[in-house]
Amino acid sequence: MLEHGGKLREAARLYGRDDWIDLSTGINPHGYPAPALPADAWHRLPEPDPELVAAACAYYGAPALLPVAGTQAAIQALPRLRAPSRVTISAPSYAEHAHAWGKYGHVLRLAAYTELDAAVDSSEVVVVVNPNNPTGETIAPERLLDWAARLGARGGWLVVDEAFGDTDPALSVAANAGQAGLIVLRSVGKFFGLAGLRLGFVGADAAMLHALADLLGPWAVSGPAQAVALQALRDHDWQRTTYVRLEAGGKRMRELLAAQDIRAAGTPLFHWWPETRPEAFHAHMASRGIWCRLFREAARGIRIGLPPNEAGWQRLESALQEWNNR
Template sequence: MMKDGAYVHGGGLDAAVARFGGSRADWLDLSTGINPTPAGLPALGPEVWTCLPDAGLQTKCIEAARRAYGAPETAGIVAAPGSQALISLLPFLLPQGEVAILEPTYGEHRAGFEAAGHRVTGIETIEGLPDGAQITVVVNPNNPDGRRTGREALVALLGEMQRRGGLLVVDEAFADAMPGLSIADMAGEPGLLVHRSLGKFYGLAGVRLGFALTTPGLAETLRRRLGPWAVSGPALAIGTAVLSSAGTREAVARDLEKQAQRRDQVLAKAGLRLLGETPLFATVETQKAGDLFGALCRRHILTRPFSYRLDWLRFGNPRDEAEAARLAGALGDVAREDCP
């Protein structure tokens, strides 16, 4: 596997090239859960590049997000340069206390709360919520194992956090592809914050645009701490156009369904046990995950290993039949190497 720290998140292609050779163009990067077929970009006027983004541009983007995510008018929504910025900032705005995180999951939630001085407890089920927890974090659907937490369970958990005077944080970075899981329509309820991300579903991670959907008061606190012009004009304009288009959303969803079918067929044919999946990634469980990661890297195919689960390997989506065939061929080669 990679040296410690070289591959904490997906997308570490430069580190892979440095160790296994080739150029970036030689590699098939399946290490992220980002749609490899991005939505089309709108034409942008020169003013979005040359002027500071004014309040009107931000308002248009936030209202497009409200409609796209089904958030009510009572919800406060703040735009940020990626949901990661919000994940890192939020813990510093909350009173220090005990935080329960449904784990294993996206590690930056724990990192952010620990950096802000909170006591963090990992829980395996939401039924295992510690008595003293004032903040609970659930990623839904979960990254990296695809675990789903049903809406009824989340609503009940929200009720518990409200009784405690606490906060439920639901990270819905992958929920665009599985909208039935979302509780964004409840944003504005006391004690709830929902993270949403533009980049993964639409394949536009480089735009760096994310949203927090919460109470107006907490949204205003986040907005003040982010400061003026936190999101670039191009990002706001792209977000407005993409989120306003129901046709784009439906076309992306259809394409992701095809991508996921190709991906899962390749993994099944290779005899890999599927631990969990979403339309944007699949995670397999195998005692040879480390060996498989390295063997695929030698064939310039990058996947996502996990230091805390050495038997897990996550695969993003091949963009088309050609990429799926390349992955299938590589997996077949590896299997033949193991069975001389």
């Protein structure tokens, strides 16, 4: 398996602490408060709830969506729905895309964001993470829709992973996901802080959604996940409050890092920067009970999310000052 954030058990095994602040995932540390669930959420087979789909379509502005067991399920399934193709994937970005497409005979190419436009006409599939994880790079929706039209005209796909898109809705192309060739992935794990639900949505044309549903099989999303997500997607007051809170947290993080001469990019949920000694920085923070995300290869650097409380902010500031003064 590829390396990801989280893994607090591994952190405890390596460093022997039990007071971790987990900044490694970019998940909202103030997640949606899961409600008490009705008994049938646990006892009946979890057939797709049309009310959940309607609530998701309203929230994401999409014409049609398929619930899946986290966007990871779709990432792993999509390469199986095409014959071997020329696939270009934005890089650096969420590594599971390249990992999945590399398994099924596709000809894989990694391209920087500045190279993607030129790659569209020489590819059958282009995969873009927008905003990008981990670097925070973005691509305007007008450009994405142009790429989707060019690919769709010859039976190709543009896959747009918007897992971190909730904090910048203007970037989303979910409203256009009914057009041929455009596939949009959305997640409730990041903004809603509900990664443990394993729930995401795929927007695409009807034929694609049908094929994907057939491949994933029945009962793809658990009853409890559907029940919690339905309430979260309908709770507009919580969404508005959370949007403001995350914007404030992102601004505070940028200012905190800048004060330590760290020029980071990212979203309100996470920040990333190219660190000259990322392994040493990661070990420094871990020794102080702060678990950040270490990138050793293409995106060589550090990514950190938001602390959960004021004590966490103070511990982070102290650790950064100690690193800067070493």
